Amino acid sequence: MTRQALWNDTRARAIIDSHLQLEGAMLPILHALQEEFGYVDERADALIADSLNLSHAEVRGTISFYHDFHREPAAKHVIQLCRAEACQSVGCEQLVSHLHSAHGVEVDGQTHDGLVQVKTVYCLGNCALGPSALVDGEILGRVDAQTLDALIEQRDHTTSLRDAVEEQRS
């Protein structure tokens, strides 16, 4: 489950300050903010620009360059489905179709209730055991339609989604 604290200027400033001794602190700061709040709020831009002595444009430009950083809070669960060549060779695009037809979920969109977000990722380095996905940050191999069904069906439960899938597999 993705962790999300409500945006808080003081907390954000403390996170930024704790990274200022690093060379090239921008990415570590952005990762730390996203880890804490689940996203990088636009209110962070000015704080970062001020601390690193950069322009707002440089901060925003950096945030927008990287696929990882997002501006809206993440869903409760995030499934990153690999769609690179090795996973294509074992049918990841059929899984994309399955999500659409069976669950009405577009990849790079979310379930109707907003609980699960499915995102495209290019390669998780599990290319001999694909199709692969990161489920709330945990790696899962040999993903098939049943796996996805289980993940989506279990979205409301409080237990780890990935554990739920292993339960169903065994």
Next chain:
Amino acid sequence: MTQSIRVYVPCDSAALSVGANRIAKAIAAEANVRGLDVSLVRNGSRGMLWLEPLVEVETSSGRIAYGPVTAKDVAQLFEADFLNGGAHKLRLGTVESIPQFARQTRLTFARIGTTDPLSLDDYIRHDGFKGLDRALALTGADIVEAVAASGLRGRGGAGFPTGIKWRTVLGAQSDQKYVVCNADEGDSGTFADRMVMEGDPYMLIEGMTIAGLAVGATKGYVYIRSEYPDAFRTFSRAIELAHEAGYLGASIKGSGRTFELEARLGAGAYICGEETSLLESLEGKRGVVRAKPPIPALVGLFGKPTIVNNVLSLAAIPFILAEGADAYAKHGIDRSRGTLPVQLAGNIKQGGLYELRFGMSLREIIQDFGGGTRSGRPIRAVQIGGPLGAYFPPSLLDTPLDYEALAARKGLLGHGGIVVFDDTVDMAKQARFAFEFCSKESCGKCTPCRIGATRGVEVVDRIIQGQDRAKNRAVLDDLCEVMTDGSLCAMGGLTPVPVISALTHFPEDFERPVLRQAAE
């Protein structure tokens, strides 16, 4: 009291992806119920990934392997007395007796899978830090010459001689130099860097420290992609432990020489695997490619002379220093020295990491090691070297795997990944994907890549839809030429490689009759 029995369950993320943590828990629980003294070791993976989770038991006749183990096999394994190597349908004998393992030449991966990756004791017991000991007794120039003599070439893809790069950094005058490890292993079909970081992190730490000693750099960074959360965790922890034990820090092993190391997390940009884009990203900026020259060896991270090497290049260094340049150079053929960690992936029955001598043919690797496709259908295409690598048809499978032989067939070895496709693949779609990927991942600095990739998707779409095929084909050839010759880096420059190989070897996929829409 009897001695506890060691049982190994890998913690490599490929093993985790198919339930290794669950198996480890089940074995511990079952041993507890039965009152047996089992000590669980979470080792790296032996690389035979289709056998994961591969459980090993230490017995008087060696480490006996069982796999792939599922949770419901665990109780049966205990019934079959697997703790003493008992017979069971999953029993594979000793790891060394498995044919895919026996045929390898494991230099870089010698330790991986045998040890607990975070145990410094294990690392030292298995020849760890011998290279560092040697390096501490040598001058920087001597270390650089040993690396040059080994014939090691950069394993990130370009194959540039490592010794020459180091010599340049050594010769540069500066108050500060850096060693940067490129662990942004973004090519689909590759996972060797990940396995090193998760399975033998101290080897990379040792290699980077030696690089620092060689050129006079006191600070190193490892740039790890965010798609590898397990590798980042394991490697960060290894840095802490090495630091505490005095293998990193202000005075390495009391020598008075300094080397500090830090792991940095990427943020989901494929282009950051390009070395200058990676440096920009480490500096905290957009990962926009720099024009070369100046080369990073002279003007690199924060404008200082910098070694930028791939994980596998740096991981080969401890062996070269410990065993000598000749010991490394005696492996290999022609200008391809040492070994090649091949990553066999995609639609393959027995995929994994196989560290091989150079020159084995693609067919031997795919058939003998891989056992053919996982689907059981005929092989139609094989992509070598990641998303910027060529697709080869079955008729080219006798090509030996080395830099020059692949280049002669308009392919590239890249990072050693091989992705197998069966006969259901549509090569026009794969060509389209090559452009689509480039359009999503281009840094945008140069026009041929930024605009060319998008135009490429459109042109391939028109060909697929049957619009003016001959004319669009001419446009496509022209576009590929512009991207190849006019792009600033390999992203735009090599995107035409998979496209052209698909057009050359699979022309029929671009000439299919157009299916009428059901709605018409």
